[in-house]
Amino acid sequence: MKIEKYSFKSESKQLLNLMIHSLYSNKEIFIRELISNASDAIEKSRFMLLSKEKILNNNIKYEIKIYLDEKNNKITIRDNGIGMTKKEVIKNLGTIAKSGTKNFIKSIKNNKKNNFIGKFGVGFYSAFIVSKEVHVNTLSIHNNKTKNSIIWKSSGDGKYSIEKSKKKNVGTDVILFLKNSENYLTNYYTIKNIIKKYSDHIDIPIKIKKYNKNNKTHEWKQINSSEALWTLEKKNISKEKYINFYKYITNDNFDPIIWSHNKVEGNIEYTMLLYIPSKAPWDIWNREKKGGLKLYINKVYIMDDVEQFLPNYLRFVKGIIDSKNLPLNVSREILQTNKNIETIKKIITKKILILIQKIDKKKYITFWKEFGSIIKEGIAEDIENKQIISNLLLFSSINTNSTKKYLSLNEYVKNMKKFQKNIYFITSDNYKSAKNNPHLEIFKKKEIDVLILHERIDEWMMNYLTEFKGIKFQSVNKFDETFDKTINKNIEKNKKKIERIKHIATKIEKILKNKIKKVNITYRFSETPVALTTDSNEMSTQMAKLFSAAGQKIPKIKYIFEINPNHKIIKMISKISNEKNFKQWTKMLFEQAILNEKGSLTEPNKFIKRVNNLLTKNIS
Ligand code: ADP
Ligand code: MG
Secondary structure (H helix, E strand, O other): OOOEEEEOOHHHHHHHHHHHHHOHHHOOHHHHHHHHHHHHHHHHHHHHHHHHHOOOOOOOOOOEEEEEEOOOOEEEEEEOOOOOOHHHHHHHHOOOOOOOOHHHHHHHHHOOOOOOOOOOOOHHHHHHHHEEEEEEEEEOHHHOOOOOOEEEEEOOOOEEEEEEOOOOOOEEEEEEEEOHHHHHHHOHHHHHHHHHHHHOOOOOOEEEEEEEOOOOEEEEEEOOOOOOHHHOOHHHOOHHHHHHHHHHHHOOOOOOOEEEEEEEOOOOOEEEEEEEOOOOOOOOOOOOOOOOEEEEEOOEEEEEEEHHHOOHHHOOOEEEEEEOOOOOOOOHHHHHHOHHHHHHHHHHHHHHHHHHHOOOHHHHHHHHHHHHHHHHHHHHHOHHHHHHHHHHOEEEEOOOOOOOOOEEHHHHHHOOOOOOOOEEEEEOOOHHHHHOOHHHHHHHHOOOOOEEEOOHHHHHHHOOOOEEOOEEEEEOOEOOHHHHHHHOOOHHHHHHHHHHHHHHHHHHHHHOOOOEEEEEEOOOOOOOOEEEEEOOOOOOHHHHHHHHHOOOOOOOOOEEEEEOOOOHHHHHHOOOOOHHHHHHHHHHHHHHHHHHHHOOOOOHHHHHHHHHHHHOOOOO
């Protein structure tokens, strides 16, 4: 085979440049990336032999060896992992950012801290931050007999070449020809410190060849402590080690908020190490992307992103689970049907919910901002833990001036008025319009707090969240007779008033007969003449909006038309004798109410015409 030449995709060139420049201040991470790849390759080899030959401890002595060549300004990182075939080299190293995307370029541009590196499969290319040329000499485990090894070469300038090589042992050498400015990286202590910092917990020995001045020989020194962190006693693991391990398994640059490390003994034995990140990944809403835990069986890595251990609403949780009881030939399919998994999942779920409750108050706000709307899914998804989840929820309310107030249900309940029977809430697609909604007038007047729910998921969640500690939730947009009774101390007096105005209500009902369910006379409003509510069994406006945004057909909502007999306009129209005129006023008021409820009208021009007509006409 002669030398074959290839070029990266044009997008890749751009990406490579961006990455090299934006990561320069953090350049030492290339070691972490290359060691992580070497360790992945070794884990793959271990797992392959395990599933093929059903041997847990094969005889291969896995290790990662680092050769420092000060004279030639060169570093080699050698692993005896799975290696790559030619096809794999082209596929894995020929496409930068396999998940391929503008998204990545965007995020790397916007994010100076670059906590994205690695997540997109650009880890390997960090080698070019410090190297003028990189060679990858590799022999795949599948080619062990033919010794068909190959070498990949690139200067990171958009092109690479592939040719035959003479590698005898399965595995991969990554050879870095350092830029002149980076020659200090060939120093034993420099590299040792970087490895200690980033890769200490990797459970494969990482060795560096060290020159011994005394007897003038070279010797291999193991750098990392090489223990699977989760198998150690909790008391022997420092905070820093936990954090470093988190960063290693997630490629996150931010510290986790909190973690929990537990060994479960009994019928099913397993260890779990669970972390709550402090930032949501940019693609947390991508439903196709699986989140999940890393699965190990008896310290042997099995697979990533095993989502079967987590309910969907906790998909942001990271960590590992190591079990002794799962079959060695475990696959995703087996996981789906294995009974033990369900049990483990239940315990993990509880553990995480308890862990979240332990987050201190200040950090909890950060947590809520990042993951609150995902936690809300749990109210519908996890009936068993609904009570605990509802304790986690935070809301804004009308007693606050911004969306930034975070009120828990416990706090709300504590501040409830003596005569107040329900937890009141309003749903809307934005905070401002919810806050100015006429339904809230009476609550503001009586100083009753109302939760403001303005996220997309809220309306859906409230279908499942019907009570908290025995107190029912009540939407202020829904017709609520009990409330009218609670606040109306002068019911008798009002009754007479209502009698007097009833004929108007009947007249209005006739005019709007096809559009509304009924007219209700209410004393809830002060500044608003009319408003709409829905019956408790009717779909709410907000829900209807969500459905139609999702392209679903929805039945027409039949509203209750609430009129405020104390309002000037209602008093005024009750004196109108001209039928036609009265009809115009009624329709205009109805349209006003719709506008308030929905934020828009189907035929705004008709409404404007009507208003203008009425404005220019004398009442007779
Ligand atoms: P990631 O590790 O996130 O997949 P990288 O850019 O770090 O992305 O590596 C790209 C791919 O190249 C890896 O997924 C792996 O398939 C392959 N690879 C890199 N280094 C090695 C290695 N030392 N041995 C075998 N395969 C490797
Ligand atoms: Mg990698």
